[in-house]
Structures are given as C-alpha cells and as structure tokens.
Amino acid sequence: MGITILAVIALSGTATAEATGSLVGTVENEVGEPISGADINITINDTSYPTTTNGDGSFERTVPVGLVDISITDQYYEAQTLTDVPITTDETTTENIILDDRKTGTIEGNVDASSLG
Secondary structure: OHHHHHHHHHHHHHHOOOOEEEEEEEEEEOOOOEOOOOEEEEEEOOEEEEEEOOOOOEEEEEEEOEEEEEEEEEOOEEEEEEEEEEEOOOOEEEOOEEEOEOOOOOOOOOOOHHHHO
C-alpha cells in the first residue's frame, strides 16, 4: 500500500512540472559594441525572471513557456521593452537587442550672482 501511494505522488509531481524554454541573445550599442552588465527583466504572468548581460553582452535565462515581456536597462543607454515574445517548450528563442545611447545636451547661459542675495 505504501509503495503504491509513493508511486502516485511521484507521478503527480512530474505531471505538474512547468514547461520551460530558453531565452538567449546579446545586447549591443548602436555601433555594435557589447553592453556588459545591462539589466534584463523577463516577465510572464506577473512573475519576473531577472538576468544580466555578460562581458560580451550575451545573456541566457530559462523561463516558463508563453508570451514574455523583456525590459532591458543600462545607465548609459535608453531603456527598451519588447512585448509578447513567444517562448516555446524545450526550444531556444533568440533576441539580439540594440540600445540607443542616452541623449545628452549642453545648457549654455549666464548666471547673475547678484540676484542670489
């Protein structure tokens, strides 16, 4: 009797395992240079799966099957979000991402110190 119960528990445990796939890719700037240390947040069904790019700009993360949103951020580049990227069971999905440089500008003018009191 005890062996039968264990067999049922073991079978039910494998039946509820969540199907997964892999998301891989690279993050580069506009001139093709890898972006090391970019934060990548993969979201599916309100659950986040974070990762970070390696020194060569590559990343890899196993995530549940379904449509995922991918947010990529780095302090020197404009953030980017990809939506509804399909992840398939036991398959590898590749997303190579190019981030634009963060736009900077120059402010020119004069400061009148006499008005500062």
